[in-house]
Amino acid sequence: MDLRLAPMAGVTNAPFRLVCREAGAGLLTSEEIDARALVEGNARTQLIARYLPEERPIAFQLLGGDPDVLAEAARRLEAAGADAIDLNMGCPVAKIVAKGQGAALMRDPLRAAVVLRTLRKAVDVPFTIKIRSGWDERTVNAVEIARIAEGEGVDAITVHPRTRSQQYTGHAPWAVIHEVVAAVSVPVVGNGDVRSHADACDLIAATGCAAVMIGRGALGAPWIFTGESVDRDARAAIIRRHCALIEAHLPPRDALVQVKKHLAWYSAGLAGSARLRTALFQADAAAAVQEIFWGSW
């Protein structure tokens, strides 16, 4: 089964992506990268765009609204080794959609077509998009956008079937994924509420999607990609590897934040996990955070 890690801002950086790949994840995707910030040489954005050679194949996801800026950012990422370029057409954040980016692109199919055409011409590597079901429940237009995308030469479409208004609440209506699968002949990647290998099988059976993308279900559980039950010792080894990668590849301040965040997710289900999480967030060095975590493991 082709299981992929979903892009998640602030989470799916190189260490977490590599841990998921080692557990069996297919094509990886970077977290969203602001196209304009990348083109303008923003240091933080350049850090986000870094990857480890073992991560390949890896797709880089761009966030933006200006076709020329997006095209320039895509060319740079392709030159840096991207195996695919993905366009974010689903980000629901107010300040992003206010700039006509993310999910706002789905509201304006004509503008979306221009963006897709320009990006398609800019790169030779596969070009994919990630969409929602639409802006709100009155404007569910995933099929319309998918048909436009196919016409513009997009190679694959990931569908997270919530509307922008739904953000991350409610259930993701998988039927929308099936409608997109039926409407286009390019591969469709299904996404939304997959929390286990069995859920992934159900999603494929229900929609006919070619691959499954997992987001929140991989937080604190990268072993979801193995498709097998992973015992306590094997889980501990994966967590230790993840922490080591964070410390080796992220600047110290980011490493501290990431070790806290991920160990808090890994602590779900441990006895006294609420108290443990508070203690993790109070610690002021990555080594101390890990010591507290292993003391409760």
Ligand SMILES: Cc1cc2nc3c(=O)[nH]c(=O)nc-3n(C[C@H](O)[C@H](O)[C@H](O)COP(=O)(O)O)c2cc1C
């Ligand atoms: C913390 C967080 C950050 C996210 N960041 C991105 C992002 O950068 N790009 C994107 O396309 N989707 C982003 N998403 C959406 C996920 O990729 C995915 O579509 C959504 O969480 C539904 O899948 P899930 O139910 O498997 O989590 C994010 C989701 C979360 C929870």
